Amino acid sequence: MTNLSGQRRLASQILKIGQNRVWIDPERMDDVEGAITREEVRKLIHEKVIVSLPEKGVSRSRAKTIRGKKRLGRRSGPGSVTGAGYAKVTQKDAWMIRIRSLRRKLRELKASRVITESTYTQYYRMAGSGRFQSIAEMERNLKANDQWRKR
Numbered sequence: 001m002t003n004l005s006g007q008r009r010l011a012s013q014i015l016k017i018g019q020n021r022v023w024i025d026p027e028r029m030d031d032v033e034g035a036i037t038r039e040e041v042r043k044l045i046h047e048k049v050i051v052s053l054p055e056k057g058v059s060r061s062r063a064k065t066i067r068g069k070k071r072l073g074r075r076s077g078p079g080s081v082t083g084a085g086y087a088k089v090t091q092k093d094a095w096m097i098r099i100r101s102l103r104r105k106l107r108e109l110k111a112s113r114v115i116t117e118s119t120y121t122q123y124y125r126m127a128g129s130g131r132f133q134s135i136a137e138m139e140r141n142l143k144a145n146d147q148w149r150k151r
Helices: 005-015 026-034 038-046 061-071 089-111 118-126 135-144
Strands: 022-024 050-052
Touching: 005 022, 005 050, 005 061, 022 026, 026 038, 038 050, 038 089, 089 118, 118 135
Parallel strands: none
Antiparallel strands: 022 050
């Protein structure tokens, strides 16, 4: 095996590519070995004895497959969810979900005459101040404070 590092270096400078991308025709090794000037190397490049190989890239095939599956709603189970709980549901969203459900429950209780208007107002304000973490807690508080209307 002959040492063609000089010719490879010159070719890479002429072609403006890295040395690993320079391909030398194994059939014409003798011609390349004799070429020691830039002009001779240029001539060999013109004759396609020395060629630049294409750039290697990272295949997007797998990424496209995954993106297609995600569009169909796949790959979104609990094993794929990363981050803390508030990363998926922000504190504000959690609050909105909670306060809306509490207020909905209070409206239902008032409409079905389980609690009085004054109790409704009182507990509406308590809910708004962040007193209850859940509907169950609010109902426990209503029962503990004897706010259920007597039948």
